[in-house]
């Protein structure tokens with residue numbers, strides 16, 4: 012639990028660092044603490060930060076995240092994007108099949124369980140009548156992605172609100188629940 016999420020002045024995740032380095036940055040006035048460990052104190056007036064934000068914006072070169080199975084499954088919360096199952100037999104599905112010109116790109120690949128992948132076959136989701144939980148997208152940034160991996164693994168929960176695009180594993184189900192609640196609310200308020 013000794014790691015600290017470093018945000019740029021714009022609140023974008025920039026880096027993950029040790030608590031010692033984070034404390035030095037805060038003491039030097041280069042960063043401010045946004046979230047703190049409620050238990051560990053560095054000094055009487057300083058709690059150990061868990062999220063800090065740089066006071067000055069730094070420009071970082073864009074580092075695209077490599078498209079690998081591991082990164083893809085992580086982007087999709089290790090769940091089939093068609094049926095929502097968290098099976099360990101996950102596969103890579105090309106939304107527009109490769110045989111029909113679909114590329115190996117972040118916006119054309121998604122996570123599918125084997126049975127959904129076989130069922131979909133050589134068709135688009137539309138042709139197969141299978142809806143995607145989320146349209147495939149390129150993950151935002153390397154540091155943000157790494158931070159989301161740590162949050163998902165159950166550590167550093169207080170980082171979650173600073174990690175854009177992070178959704179809990181059960182997000183597709185929750186969304187349905189929320190939609191149902193919304194419909195119920197709309198129905199009750201219109202009558």
Ligand SMILES: [Zn+2]
Nearest residue numbers: 091094124127
């Ligand atoms: Zn499936």
